[in-house]
Amino acid sequence: MKRIVTLSLVVLMGLSACGEDGLADQVAxxxxxxxxxPVLAKRFPxxxxxxxxxxxxHNASAAEIIKLARAGATGLGPEETQLVIEIATRRDTIACLLEDGIAPFLT
Known part of the structure; x- marks a missing residue:
């Protein structure tokens, strides 16, 4: 079953090159x-x-989204957990959180 899910994701992600906001991109x-x-819930309560x-x-690269999409389908490991933390602590991600993630709750 894992093999079918992984193969389906690989096919869909290969199709995602057809354009952002396409079906494959949305699925990924x-x-x-x-x-x-779950990583955000645990690490950033x-x-x-x-x-x-x-x-x-929004601040993940296409390659990072593919890696995380695989983890979303097959299970999160330490490498993917670290990737989420890395993306979450980037300057642009923090700016997004301050503007769109937290600010609406402060007003």
Whole structure:
């Protein structure tokens, strides 16, 4: 079953080169979000989960999204957990969190 899921993801991600916001891109981003949420919840408690997840996904490269999408489908390992933390602590991600993730809750 894992092999089928992984193969399906690889095929979909190969199709994602057809354009951002395409079906494959949306599926990959959804799978990646599923991998990001639990890491954010555990490592950054109290941060609004959905806006923070969006900021991380928005600031991830295509290769990082593919890696996280695989983890979302097959299970999160230490390498993927570290990748989420790395993306979450980037300057642009923090700026996104301050603007879109936390600010709406402060007003």
């Amino acid at each position: 981003r959804k799978q990646a979000s599923d991998a990001v949420r 109290g941060v609004p989960l959905e806006p923070a997840t969006e900021c991380v996904i």
